[in-house]
Amino acid sequence: MNITSSIQEFQIMFAKLFSGAAITMAMLAAAAAHADDVKVLNFGIISTESSKNLKQDWQPVLDELSKRTGIKVNGFFASDYAGIIEGMRFGKVQMGWFGNKSAMEAVDRASGEVFAHVVNPDGSAGYYSLVGVQKDSPNKSIEDILKNAKGLTFGIGDPNSTSGFLVPSYYIFAKNNVDSKTAFKVIRTSNHEANILAVANKQIDAAVFASDTMARIEERQPAIAKEVRIVWKSPLIAADPLVWRKDLPADVKAKIKDFFVNYGKTGPNAAQEKVQLAKLEYSGFEESSDAQLNPIRQLELFKQKGKLEADANLSADDKKAKLDDINRKLSDLAKS
Structure with a gap:
């Protein structure tokens, strides 16, 4: 190999390395810019009771979350649970308070991810x-x-x-x-x-x-x-989960999680926050994950299994195939 060809190969290799580094830097810059661009977040609240009562209980928490993160947080209310799930699915809701069943729907259909759960006044979850x-x-x-x-x-x-x-x-x-x-x-x-x-x-x-x-x-x-x-x-x-969209920037997620797991526990406003938690019938929030939904998934599958076993209109082969699929899913959940 002569010196000219060696120089040419080195130039090509250098160009590829530089190009890759430039792309990586551009991606990191874009991610950082995306995080900085988050000015408003909508927090979905499932309709367990009237919107008036829910807003009264949750608004002080959301106001404090706004102050701590520097991002305006609005409460998002709908007349039914599906409205919150669909809101998250279409990006109108970025995080929220759910029940386990609705959280499961949000995780499966709306790019949701469990990051915390509430804790009861007696400390039970x-x-x-x-x-x-x-x-x-x-x-x-x-x-x-x-x-x-x-x-x-x-x-x-x-x-x-x-x-x-x-x-x-x-x-x-x-x-x-x-x-x-x-x-x-x-x-x-x-x-x-x-x-x-x-x-x-x-x-x-x-x-x-x-x-x-x-x-x-x-x-x-x-x-x-x-x-x-x-x-x-x-x-x-299992205690009600808090869910966010997976595509929220990592630094925004970190701020949100830090706020909730420390709410009412640390900081100059801890005593006031404990009063607000009492109004929500909670003592605080703890970190969690999608794994807390596994018992609910099992319940849903057991319910489906019961319906299939009682369905006289299905052929034996179809019934067996569907029951085998449910049993496989139940087995996988038992291992997780």
Whole structure:
């Protein structure tokens, strides 16, 4: 190899290295610019009760988040859970407070990722699905409600609600081979607060709602709470997750996570933040991940499995193939 060709090869190699470095630097610069360009974030809040109550409880947290991150944070409310999920899917919502079922939908369909979860006042990391009746109701148990279902009006939660829909669908209906859509005289869908109020006011006979919403009613409207008697309580459900879009810049994610995991714990405003957490019925937030959704995924798959096994219209081969797929997914979740 002569000196001229060696120089030419070196020039080509240098040009490639320089080009690669330039591209890398350009990508890093673009990422940094993208992070700097984040001026406003929308925080989605699922509709467990009225928007007025939710805004009252969450707005001080979002205002403080704005101050700490230097990014304006707006509360985003919708009339149902799907509105928050779709908002995240189309980039109108960048992060938010979800239930586990709606968080699962956000992760699967809306580029979501769990980064934290709430912690209850007693330090526990979970809550319950409840069924309540009016205090003078002759129905004393969930068995009574199922036995008398044809004559009852029943309130259930949003289809994307964990405690309002998924958990009772499995533990009350699927495990008892009951079709909730046809079992009752009337079945109504509403948020947790509305279901509690409807039972208390004898507008419906029984309803599903979350234990944390019931705790807020007991604190704010004790006379209403006294009109409701609990007849069923679910196994513990993992505490509500906070979810952000995966495509948020890394430095923005770091600021958001740091804010939530330290809220009410450190800093000059910790005492005031603890008061605000008490209004939300929380003691704080802890770091989490998508793994907290695995039990909910298992519940959803068990529910699907029960429906398939009871489906007389499927051919044996189709049923076997679908059941094998569900069993594979359940096995994979058990290993994770």
